[in-house]
Amino acid sequence: MPFIVTEPCIQCKYTDCVEVCPMDCFVEGPNFLAINPDGCIDCSVCVPQCPVGAIVNASEATEAQRPYIALNAELAQDPQWRPITKRQPALPDHAQWKNVADKAHLLQRHPGAH
Numbered sequence: 621m622p623f624i625v626t627e628p629c630i631q632c633k634y635t636d637c638v639e640v641c642p643m644d645c646f647v648e649g650p651n652f653l654a655i656n657p658d659g660c661i662d663c664s665v666c667v668p669q670c671p672v673g674a675i676v677n678a679s680e681a682t683e684a685q686r687p688y689i690a691l692n693a694e695l696a697q698d699p700q701w702r703p704i705t706k707r708q709p710a711l712p713d714h715a716q717w718k719n720v721a722d723k724a725h726l727l728q729r730h731p732g733a734h
């Protein structure tokens with residue numbers, strides 16, 4: 621099964637993950653990244669790149685992470701979510717958010733909206 625981006629990425633978006641993906645699977649929204657499951661070849665090289673451990677295999681998702689399987693697939697098809705292949709600066713308040721566990725409600729699907 622493909623790898624997925626999960627809750628710790630929200631409000632941080634470190635983007636170290638995108639540089640290593642051989643399939644250019646990542647898409648970017650305002651405060652989160654998603655993996656296109658149709659492109660992911662399950663190589664796992666992105667996993668250790670993420671400083672907050674946000675990337676997991678869909679087959680190993682916990683109960684709490686399971687909704688992110690459909691979410692990654694959905695966002696990968698959203699025309700407002702753009703492919704991202706180059707690392708960029710993390711979000712300005714990443715240090716403040718990196719250890720916050722409950723961030724799902726902060727996910728922005730589109731600029732200026734939730």
Ligand code: SF4
Binds near residue numbers: 667
């Ligand atoms: Fe890309 Fe491999 Fe990560 Fe899938 S597991 S998103 S192919 S780096």
Ligand code: F3S
Binds near residue numbers: 632633675
């Ligand atoms: Fe997000 Fe981690 Fe990549 S925070 S942008 S999944 S490096």
